[in-house]
Amino acid sequence: MFDKLGQMEERYEELGRQLGDPALLSDQKKFQAVAKQHRDMEPIVEKFRTYRKLRDAIAEAKVMAGESDADMRAMAEEELAELEPKLPVVEEELKVMLLPKDPNDDKNVVVEVRAGTGGDEASLFAAEVFRMYLRFAEQHKWKVEILSESPSDVGGLKDVTAIFEGDRVYSQMKYESGVHRVQRVPATETQGRVHTSAITVAVLPEVEEVDVKIENKDLRIDTFCSSGPGGQSVNTTYSAIRITHLPTNTVVSCQDEKSQIKNREKAMRVLRARLYEVEAEKQHQAQAAQRKSQVGTGDRSEKIRTYNFPQNRLTDHRIGLTNHQLAMVMEGMLQPTVDALIAHDTAERLKVETAA
Numbered sequence: 014m015f016d017k018l019g020q021m022e023e024r025y026e027e028l029g030r031q032l033g034d035p036a037l038l039s040d041q042k043k044f045q046a047v048a049k050q051h052r053d054m055e056p057i058v059e060k061f062r063t064y065r066k067l068r069d070a071i072a073e074a075k076v077m078a079g080e081s082d083a084d085m086r087a088m089a090e091e092e093l094a095e096l097e098p099k100l101p102v103v104e105e106e107l108k109v110m111l112l113p114k115d116p117n118d119d120k121n122v123v124v125e126v127r128a129g130t131g132g133d134e135a136s137l138f139a140a141e142v143f144r145m146y147l148r149f150a151e152q153h154k155w156k157v158e159i160l161s162e163s164p165s166d167v168g169g170l171k172d173v174t175a176i177f178e179g180d181r182v183y184s185q186m187k188y189e190s191g192v193h194r195v196q197r198v199p200a201t202e203t204q205g206r207v208h209t210s211a212i213t214v215a216v217l218p219e220v221e222e223v224d225v226k227i228e229n230k231d232l233r234i235d236t237f238c239s240s241g242p243g244g245q246s247v248n249t250t251y252s253a254i255r256i257t258h259l260p261t262n263t264v265v266s267c268q269d270e271k272s273q274i275k276n277r278e279k280a281m282r283v284l285r286a287r288l289y290e291v292e293a294e295k296q297h298q299a300q301a302a303q304r305k306s307q308v309g310t311g312d313r314s315e316k317i318r319t320y321n322f323p324q325n326r327l328t329d330h331r332i333g334l335t336n337h338q339l340a341m342v343m344e345g346m347l348q349p350t351v352d353a354l355i356a357h358d359t360a361e362r363l364k365v366e367t368a369a
Contacts, residue, residue: 014108018111028054032044056110057107061107064107067099067103070092117187118181120183120219120220121177121182123160123174123217123219123287124177124186125173125174126139126142127171127172128170131195131211135195135210135211138169139169139171139172140168140169143173143175145343146189150177154180155180157175160279161267174267183216185351187216190317191213191214193211194210194316195210195320196321217289218289219286227258231259234254234256234257234277235255235256236252236253236254236255254266254267254273256284258288263284316330
């Protein structure tokens with residue numbers, strides 16, 4: 014581990030020298046790539062330097078503890094009592110920082126929320142969960158762009174697709190994929206009985222054109238009139254787009270914009286994300302051992318969370334987490350749950366890495 018850290022420090026210093034070279038400024042694309050690599054390495058290099066200083070200070074204190082002078086020994090023992098417990102903590106932090114990074118963590122995401130079992134109640138809950146994600150996005154200063162939505166007759170959402178853009182969105186949102194179950198008394202229930210409904214959430218990392226190759230011959234593109242909110246242009250122009258990827262029978266649509274060209278661009282963003290997910294799923298299945306180190310399987314059919322409104326309780330079934338502040342969670346206070354999922358995922362991956 015320490016050989017690897019030493020090599021990383023040398024590379025970090027080399028990148029720093031490159032950034033000081035005026036010639037690099039003439040190539041902005043290369044400059045930004047070098048700057049990003051240097052910035053990404055900085056936390057782990059600084060932590061390694063902290064570890065090394067701590068280790069050297071302990072070694073010096075141990076030498077002092079062997080001195081004949083009683084005062085010197087007492088001072089050294091006091092210093093050792095303070096420093097020695099810190100060393101394994103910093104070493105553990107270094108191990109975590111060296112874990113392989115998810116290559117998608119820095120990416121924007123396509124979020125799809127769909128009402129499942131439960132009829133009107135499921136559509137109402139789908140709208141509430143999507144609103145929860147919007148509040149969560151506000152806290153992180155992410156930009157959200159709705160691509161398509163299908164309102165229900167009771168004011169809920171049958172389904173909604175949106176792109177969340179910002180800093181490390183996927184790293185925070187990736188644990189939301191799966192089935193979300195709600196238990197509560199619907200507004201239409203006259204006898205006060207608790208009903209159970211469910212929705213599905215899919216969080217897909219947005220990918221560039223270079224990540225997924227899509228041939229034009231594999232696409233069927235249909236245009237239709239927009240429906241829902243939109244003013245005078247609704248049902249008057251064929252601006253809405255539906256794209257079918259024929260080899261996989263994947264269908265995406267977008268009617269958010271009045272421009273057919275813009276709707277096509279947005280629909281293609283979603284299509285690329287979905288096809289990337291299909292390919293990633295194939296790779297995951299081929300690497301079953303690695304999947305065991307992940308929080309859940311990411312399968313949409315997996316029940317990941319239950320929202321129990323009568324008891325003001327949220328339960329995440331993957332890690333056995335219980336939160337008795339459901340009302341606050343629904344207002345977007347999702348960070349404690351996300352942090353717990355990240356911590357569990359990190360601990361599991363550390364176990365696998367240590368055993369390897």
